[in-house]
Amino acid sequence: MEKFNTLRGVAAPMPMVNIDTDMIIPKNFLKTIKRTGLKDGLFYEMRWTADGQKKDFILDQPAYKDAKVIVAGPNFGCGSSREHAPWALLDFGIRCIISEGFADIFYNNCFKNGILPIKMPKEIIDKLMDDASRGSNAVLEIDLEKQEIKGPDGGTVHFEIDPFRKKCLLEGLDDIGLTLEKKSDIDDFEKKQRAAQPWLHAAE
Amino acid sequence: MAFRKKSATPPPPPPPPRTLFEKIWDNHVVHRQDDGTCVLYIDRHLVHEVTSPQAFEGLRMAGRQLRRPDATIAVADHNTPTTTGPMDEESRIQVETLEKNVADFHVPYFGMDDPRRGIVHVIGPEQGLTLPGMTIVCGDSHTSTHGAMGALAFGIGTSEVEHVLATQTLIQKPAKNMRVAVEGVLPLGVTAKDVILAIIGKLGTAGGTGYVIEYAGRAIRDLTMEGRMTVCNMSIEAGARAGLIAPDEATFQYLEGRPYAPKGGAWDLALSQWRRLPSDKGAHFDMQLDLNASDIPPMVTWGTSPQDALPITDVVPDPANAPDENMREAWTRSLAYMGLTPGTKLVDVPIDRVFIGSCTNGRIEDLRAAAEIARGRKVASNVSAMVVPGSGLVKAEAEREGLDKIFIEAGFEWRLQGCSMCLAMNADRIEPGQRCASTSNRNFEGRQGRGGRTHLLSPAMAAAAAIKGTLADVRDFQ
Numbered sequence A: 001m002e003k004f005n006t007l008r009g010v011a012a013p014m015p016m017v018n019i020d021t022d023m024i025i026p027k028n029f030l031k032t033i034k035r036t037g038l039k040d041g042l043f044y045e046m047r048w049t050a051d052g053q054k055k056d057f058i059l060d061q062p063a064y065k066d067a068k069v070i071v072a073g074p075n076f077g078c079g080s081s082r083e084h085a086p087w088a089l090l091d092f093g094i095r096c097i098i099s100e101g102f103a104d105i106f107y108n109n110c111f112k113n114g115i116l117p118i119k120m121p122k123e124i125i126d127k128l129m130d131d132a133s134r135g136s137n138a139v140l141e142i143d144l145e146k147q148e149i150k151g152p153d154g155g156t157v158h159f160e161i162d163p164f165r166k167k168c169l170l171e172g173l174d175d176i177g178l179t180l181e182k183k184s185d186i187d188d189f190e191k192k193q194r195a196a197q198p199w200l201h202a203a204e
Numbered sequence B: 001m002a003f004r005k006k007s008a009t010p011p012p013p014p015p016p017p018r019t020l021f022e023k024i025w026d027n028h029v030v031h032r033q034d035d036g037t038c039v040l041y042i043d044r045h046l047v048h049e050v051t052s053p054q055a056f057e058g059l060r061m062a063g064r065q066l067r068r069p070d071a072t073i074a075v076a077d078h079n080t081p082t083t084t085g086p087m088d089e090e091s092r093i094q095v096e097t098l099e100k101n102v103a104d105f106h107v108p109y110f111g112m113d114d115p116r117r118g119i120v121h122v123i124g125p126e127q128g129l130t131l132p133g134m135t136i137v138c139g140d141s142h143t144s145t146h147g148a149m150g151a152l153a154f155g156i157g158t159s160e161v162e163h164v165l166a167t168q169t170l171i172q173k174p175a176k177n178m179r180v181a182v183e184g185v186l187p188l189g190v191t192a193k194d195v196i197l198a199i200i201g202k203l204g205t206a207g208g209t210g211y212v213i214e215y216a217g218r219a220i221r222d223l224t225m226e227g228r229m230t231v232c233n234m235s236i237e238a239g240a241r242a243g244l245i246a247p248d249e250a251t252f253q254y255l256e257g258r259p260y261a262p263k264g265g266a267w268d269l270a271l272s273q274w275r276r277l278p279s280d281k282g283a284h285f286d287m288q289l290d291l292n293a294s295d296i297p298p299m300v301t302w303g304t305s306p307q308d309a310l311p312i313t314d315v316v317p318d319p320a321n322a323p324d325e326n327m328r329e330a331w332t333r334s335l336a337y338m339g340l341t342p343g344t345k346l347v348d349v350p351i352d353r354v355f356i357g358s359c360t361n362g363r364i365e366d367l368r369a370a371a372e373i374a375r376g377r378k379v380a381s382n383v384s385a386m387v388v389p390g391s392g393l394v395k396a397e398a399e400r401e402g403l404d405k406i407f408i409e410a411g412f413e414w415r416l417q418g419c420s421m422c423l424a425m426n427a428d429r430i431e432p433g434q435r436c437a438s439t440s441n442r443n444f445e446g447r448q449g450r451g452g453r454t455h456l457l458s459p460a461m462a463a464a465a466a467i468k469g470t471l472a473d474v475r476d477f478q
């Protein structure tokens, strides 16, 4: 996984509430067996009309076509567990999403892919949404180590993040590798469980 | 000497009361970090064709093994066809990829021609793969369904699927605990689906975020296991990580004798442990929601979020009455998408399609309830309606009971099992602008097909809508 230290980029405003995973990546793009190449499906139905004409979707506007950040309405990423949603965002170049709140599975999925989801209270979102509306001047700087967002006018705000998740992002840690270091704990657990709940294990 | 020493130390305090969720959690902690992050052991991993290919690929690339093939089970359900025709190219590749992966990693698999094949959340309980006290995961958000058996079951992304394949664990922090109690007796015509729609209507789609919900109260206990699965299934639509219900005699009765349930002495041992699972008296919940069963009418959604649920006797709401600015915008957008005008009576909304099926309402009891309404009646001429059983065994049982004939005579299509028009990844989908009465769980924009409009409701309500040609109050049919 790519490390996340600092990020400087244009922020696109998407004030809608409940942006769900079906909007982020419609089902017809879930038939892939790869993690990459999903940017064409990102927000597909909001970007294209049914007969293949481009709508004027925010991420297609010249000012935002290189956006790295989305400032979003509350409950971003609700719906399905499809990791294709963060994969598609990442493939487009989005590395950070700022919202009042995220759906749990989507939030989790972001961290597994080097995307930083930041939760902020409404007043700050309103301000950032305002910043993000300034087109290509809407540049935000995010510093994960310091847990700070710097706005276009130079003002900074602090954000909270779970220390363990922060460490994993900063170091680009591979979760599976980390867990495999605890292999003997897992072995011990299994041994005990096999004795106490034998029906959970195939007969030896 | 030893006696005196013992009496000098005070007896240990009684263990603090715990919730069902806490007990299951504690039983599965492999390792706990100081900050509370845990390595949590996973007892059962359900795998399907859409969210697993990249996980197996990751395993291969890192040269890792599958730790517990015997705790894993795979099935294709999301994009399999419900007719005997061929699969589209991409779906076929996904199913073939799954078949190669299960062969390479020795995963038990219900293949395409296996009569047990079906929606992953229908076959788990049906086979006894889902048991009380278990931790269960699947790369699908409706894994919460299995909580009906008193298991802690939740959906995960593909990276976590890979994590479970390689380690049989997940890295997790405990969720908060919510108790939703529905007391009293449900009125005639009101089902588990109406209960959960009413709960989501109260909580909102984000109200459960960060929580595991335990459903309790007389009306929940009175539900059949199928009904309990319907309730737990839609926990995720309230944003909750999982939903669960304390196991009781109904649970044990449902599970006894299922192919993968323990047998003989193991069954007795399991039973003695399962009986200790229910939340202790005085256990702490971070939040409590109380509903009265007698206040819940038959429900239907009008918008593009599951929280947009109203009694069928109500009218399409006016954004002017929305609680805040955000909601006003969301309602306005929903109504435009749904092609509805404020003030229209819900029972006057005409429909084009009916879908009875999905992991929410594709079990035998659901088909019986719909057939009860369809019996001796005819689907309205403006409506095309289909019934898609949740599994091959549900289909076989329905056919044994003659439900297929009732549906076919009434003008419904009787299809092969699978997810079908719940998410429209196969050929089953609604056309732009068409309106569908659906027993599935999501009414998001485009969920059942681009431009398609979805109204969520119970199986009996869906059948009633098919007959009347508009959304309908099932009580007029009983």
Ligand code: SF4
Pocket (backbone or CB within 6 Å): B077, B078, B119, B120, B121, B140, B142, B358, B359, B360, B418, B419, B422, B423, B440, B441
């Ligand atoms: S029936 Fe629908 S909700 Fe259930 S597993 Fe299939 S696609 Fe997901």
